[in-house]
Amino acid sequence: MAKLRFKGIHIYDGKNLSKDKPITVLLPKGDLVFPLLQHAGKPARPLVSKGDQVLVGQKIAEADGPVSANIISSVSGTVKAVEKRLTATGRMVESIVISNDNEYKKTEGYGQERDYTKMSKEEIREAVKEAGIVGLGGAGFPTHVKLSPKNDEKIDYVIVNGAECEPYLTSDYRLMLEEPEKIIGGLKILLSLFKNAKGVIGIEDNKPEAIENLRKLAEEENKIEVKVLKTKYPQGGERQMVYALTGRKLNSDKLPADVGCIVCNVATVAAVYLAVAKSTPLTHMTVTVSGDAIAEPQNFRVPVGMSFAELVEAAGGFKSEPEKIVFGGPMMGTAMHSYDVPVTKTTSSLLGFVKDEAAVAESACIRCGKCHEHCPLNLMPIRLQMLALNNNLEMFEKNYGMECCGCGCCSYVCPAKRSLTQTITKTKQQILAKRH
Structure with a gap:
């Protein structure tokens, strides 16, 4: 395997555009689109057909195979179609299209309080699976699979990734500022699955307010620690995060569980809390809309399935025609020609840039190293x-x-x-x- 020496780069982060903008709840105006593949693994299998009535919190597609994830409706309304739609990956994906009735009628038991300390490990994992939770940092790996390693007792670290090292993205940062109790609550639930594990929250040192927030809440938790990481891209990469916090090394043939670690993004951990303690499945995402072409960069909480075109409109539209639109961060995201695509579990941002800095002709390698x-x-x-x-x-x-x-x-x-x-x-x- 390649020797792990964390080099990386220091890069303009662009976070000043939206980091001080509180999360704004935004409701959709048009139809909602739920791609059957918005996670790693096999597409979900639809459970509804055209003309069916659905409720908020209803499972409209179920995991099809060991690595797959349920999809939950974020609105009530009528299934308009099951057809291929464009997604932020640039692919046409079979999707469930729902006409929103704007009544937001919920399934029975939605939002009901639960005491996780009285739930078995199997019940907690099943609650996570039913909620359709996947890695919300972008990878989309089904969380219930991640929380089911071969041997629970060999897990000695549950790592919460709060680095958010991609430039311009601030949704995780706002979550750490505004809802840190959900992150601590979710981490405590995860620790209940692994009796030998310690919880570690890793945050880059350019987020002092978030560090302070979570440290205050973790003061009386003897199994939880907040560790400060140097700000350097890609500090939030899974391998870099594990190495920085534990000194353990990963390669492409290993999962974090193979070196005794479970790694989850802060938004994923908050989603676990909501699913287990509040009986609330994954129906909403916190999304950043930013970049120098956006009139009013913002952080929004929106229903999964809502069109990014509506988010751009709510952010004041484009102050000038963008040369480049990116879903995800500018380093690892996907450039697209259209922004009329749905919010999914793996799209945490839309960035609009006045100039396409990457649109430069390649030249021969100069062997600079x-x-x-x-x-x-x-x-x-x-x-x-x-x-x-x-x-x-x-x-x-x-x-x-x-x-x-x-x-x-x-x-x-x-x-x-x-x-x-x-x-x-x-x-x-x-x-x-x-x-x-």
Whole structure:
């Protein structure tokens, strides 16, 4: 495996545009769209058909296989269609389209208080599964699967990732400021599953208010600690987070559970609290709308399925026509030609930029070594790109190409503007597709 030496980059974070904007609750005006694939693994199987009436909190699609996730309606209304719709990944995905009746009638038991201390581990995991919770940091791995390692007793760290290291994103930061009790509550629920585990919340040092908030709440919790991390991209990467907080190393063949760790994003942990303690499934997302092309950058809490076009409108629209629209962060997100796509469990932001800084022609590699110098996994990105372009997949793997975490540091620092990350990521996908 590649030796883990955390290098990374210091980068303009753009968070000042929205970090001081409190979370605003926003209700949809139009139809809601629920893609059946908004998680890692297999698409969910629809449980409703055109013409069916649905309620807030109703399961409209169920997990289809061991790695899949339920999808829950965030509104009440009528199923308008089950058809392919464009998503923020750039793919057309089979989706359930619901016409909102604006009444928000809920299923029986929605929001009911529960005492998790009286629930068994199996009941807690089942509650998480039924709620449709997945990793809300962007990866979308089903949380109930993550919380079911082979041996509970070998887990000695439950890590809560509060780094939010991607530039411009501030939804997690606002959550840590405004609802820290949900994060602590969710972490306590997770710790009840792993009797030998200690809870550690990792936050970058550019978020002092969030650190103070969570430390105050954790003062009387002897199994919870808040640790301050240096601000450096990609500090929030799973491997970097585990290494920074525990000194343990991961590679592409290992899961955090293989080194005794469970890692969840702060929003995921808050969702666990709501699902288990409040009988509230994952129906809403906290989303950042920002960038220098957005008139009034904001943080919104919105129903899953709502169109991003409505969020842009609520943020004052574009103050000038953007050259680039990105879903997710500018380093690892997806550039799109349309923003009329639904909010899903794996899209935590929309960014609009006046200028497309990446729209620069590539030139020949000048052998400066910057891509290697800044790679957090100590890889040789330019070599991997050349192997990929020559379709030498065997040597690509032997040179640790599968270890790339796709953080984008190499492409960002490259003076020749080589499309390193894109080429390496595409090649990894090609290799994985052949394996399966």
